[in-house]
Amino acid sequence: MTLSTYTPGLYASFRHQTFTHRQLVPVPSQGLLRIERGAVRTVTWSEQGTAITLGYWGVGDAIGEPLCGVQPYQIECKTHVEISYIPTNLYDRSLDEIFAHLQQTQEFFCILRTESLRDRLLQLLVWLGKKFGREVAQGLLIDLRLTHQEISEALGITRITVTRLMARLEEEGLIDRSRPQYIVLISR
Incomplete structure (x- = not known):
């Protein structure tokens, strides 16, 4: 299990949003999202319309288009979820979450191979x-x-x-x- 250096005060000034199981999370055009509670799956589609899972993410994970670079990009709730927003000017305070995202992506890729x-x-x-x-x-x-x-x-x-x-x-x-x-x- 990945450990996070999350400190509650870091994101306290940003609005938390909650979502229910199977609900789609709106993806901001800029910034990242941090999962505070629950689990999500990120998905894209091939040109033929086949769904491709990009990863499963949980508490402490940072997700968003800037970390993926794939279009389309969708976030599906696998449980009840609470998410906070990380603006681009605070990426430097979220490096642990960003590096954890990269590590998990590599682990997932190794499984697929x-x-x-x-x-x-x-x-x-x-x-x-x-x-x-x-x-x-x-x-x-x-x-x-x-x-x-x-x-x-x-x-x-x-x-x-x-x-x-x-x-x-x-x-x-x-x-x-x-x-x-x-x-x-x-x-x-």
Whole structure:
């Protein structure tokens, strides 16, 4: 899990906005957004209209078009979310968040370059578990409701392949999906 050097007073003068699960966050033309509570997914689309997940972001993460450089750019709430605005003149005070964004983007890219689709899926689940997980009796619950379609968009594979690979990981005893849209990484 990434640690942030967030200090509450730094962003206190900027309006916090709250959003509900599945709501789209308006993207400012300038500046960045900082997630104060909750989790989001950033998305773009290919020329063919295929959704491409750019990343999953949580508390302490800075997001926005200036960090991505991709158009179109959309922010979807995966949970209830509270976001604050970071104007361009305060980027220098947000370097830790900006560097953390770059690091997470590189980690995500390395997962996507894993050749074995099974291992790619497992690495994504482990990464999500470290970032958004919480301990439960069986292991680590990924505290995001993820559809197979969203996972397929993150990994660049088909939804059918995700469904097949999830079943395989469950058969191998690596995950538990007894609750719909929740995934538990089994402790060993």
